[in-house]
Amino acid sequence: MTISQESAQAALAGVVDPNTGRDLVAGKSVRKLLVQGGGVTVDIELGYPAKSQIEPIRAAATAALVAAGAVAPVVNVTQKIVAHAVQRGVKTMANVRNIIAVSSAKGGVGKSTTSANLALALAAEGARVGLLDADIYGPSQPTMFALSGKPVSEDGATMKPMENYGVQVNSIGFLIDPGQAVVWRGPLVVQALTQLLEQTAWDDLDYLVIDMPPGTGDIHLSMAQKVPLTGAVIVTTPQDIALIDTRRGVDMFDKVGIPVLGVVENMAVHVCSNCGHTEHIFGSGGGERIAKELGVELLGALPLAMDIRLNADAGKPTVVASPDSEATNLYKAIARKVAVKVADKAKDYSGKLPGIVVSSNT
Numbered sequence: 001m002t003i004s005q006e007s008a009q010a011a012l013a014g015v016v017d018p019n020t021g022r023d024l025v026a027g028k029s030v031r032k033l034l035v036q037g038g039g040v041t042v043d044i045e046l047g048y049p050a051k052s053q054i055e056p057i058r059a060a061a062t063a064a065l066v067a068a069g070a071v072a073p074v075v076n077v078t079q080k081i082v083a084h085a086v087q088r089g090v091k092t093m094a095n096v097r098n099i100i101a102v103s104s105a106k107g108g109v110g111k112s113t114t115s116a117n118l119a120l121a122l123a124a125e126g127a128r129v130g131l132l133d134a135d136i137y138g139p140s141q142p143t144m145f146a147l148s149g150k151p152v153s154e155d156g157a158t159m160k161p162m163e164n165y166g167v168q169v170n171s172i173g174f175l176i177d178p179g180q181a182v183v184w185r186g187p188l189v190v191q192a193l194t195q196l197l198e199q200t201a202w203d204d205l206d207y208l209v210i211d212m213p214p215g216t217g218d219i220h221l222s223m224a225q226k227v228p229l230t231g232a233v234i235v236t237t238p239q240d241i242a243l244i245d246t247r248r249g250v251d252m253f254d255k256v257g258i259p260v261l262g263v264v265e266n267m268a269v270h271v272c273s274n275c276g277h278t279e280h281i282f283g284s285g286g287g288e289r290i291a292k293e294l295g296v297e298l299l300g301a302l303p304l305a306m307d308i309r310l311n312a313d314a315g316k317p318t319v320v321a322s323p324d325s326e327a328t329n330l331y332k333a334i335a336r337k338v339a340v341k342v343a344d345k346a347k348d349y350s351g352k353l354p355g356i357v358v359s360s361n362t
């Protein structure tokens with residue numbers, strides 16, 4: 001039995017990528033399809049970090065081609081993360097393809113823990129990831145990543161980020177005493193944070209996750225206007241009262257044209273560390289309700305679990321401390337949704353357009 005180009009294409013159109021919800025052809029993942037002398041070679045390129053997804057997608061595409069009559073088809077699956085558009089009028093960074101802000105309308109909801117685990121989950125799936133701790137009033141990434149000291153400068157102009165668990169990290173906490181920042185005026189905070197972002201020598205990042213300061217005040221609005229953001233993730237707890245706060249966060253990003261990629265509901269359900277019994281302390285379905293009312297996607301819900309806190313305090317967040325745990329799977333699923341949403345966004349062609357040259361004929 002032989003197979004034609006058309007039937008090979010049709011077979012691939014019948015394979016749905018579970019992460020994007022689109023088939024391999026409609027989702028433009030098939031980059032090359034070669035049917036020659038009875039042999040089939042196909043190159044599939046995924047736009048998100050997909051280490052754990054490569055084998056299942058390869059297997060599904062192979063099975064579909066075999067079912068359509070191909071003999072021993074060669075299916076190559078790779079990933080390529082490209083830069084995406086940012087808000088209008090803001091210059092992108094050459095060494096960072098996509099910047100994702102993790103924000104919360106108020107403190108203590110688990111924004112920093114979520115940022116750390118999101119960064120680690122993206123790295124675990126094979127992406128090049130950085131984490132910028134801009135939480136000027138309570139920088140906690142040095143503790144969570146077990147990093148201390150001050151970043152060094154090799155060229156006298158930029159700081160080399162520190163690194164642990166495969167993630168490049170810089171934190172305002174490495175540079176200033178948090179007590180000092182509390183008295184700073186807004187513009188000074190914004191200047192310090194943008195400098196921290198721009199003067200770090202990030203090494204070829206697919207994603208930079210920014211752990212933003214909590215709140216939705218002037219500092220956040222200025223940051224959202226100045227930092228070239230691909231999108232924002234908002235962390236919230238499930239209480240009804242959090243809806244009002246979260247709405248403020250969504251409105252702020254909307255105002256400056258930054259897409260809200262979705263909401264993460266943290267501490268959604270309490271898991272007893274002794275017996276595993278689960279209890280919805282704040283009522284069930286809060287995150288879903290919040291996301292629905294605000295018209296944004298619920299990216300995932302994390303339980304209130306002792307392990308998540310213990311791991312973070314011990315300098316080894318859950319994704320690296322317990323890579324096979326249920327919580328890690330939840331963080332990874334959130335990371336995949338974030339990455340797919342970023343991949344779906346309009347691509348950034350600003351670096352490819354020729355510059356406009358104005359010349360005089362006189």
Ligand SMILES: Nc1ncnc2c1ncn2[C@@H]1O[C@H](COP(=O)(O)OP(=O)(O)OP(=O)(O)O)[C@@H](O)[C@H]1O
Pocket residue numbers: 104106107108109110111112113114135138140214266267302303304305306308309310312313
């Ligand atoms: N899902 C969770 N289960 C249990 N503890 C959690 C969870 N998420 C966060 N925590 C704990 O809650 C506390 C606050 O979390 P975190 O520092 O991440 O919040 P934050 O929103 O960044 O706070 P801040 O506004 O102070 O920066 C920490 O002790 C953290 O370990």
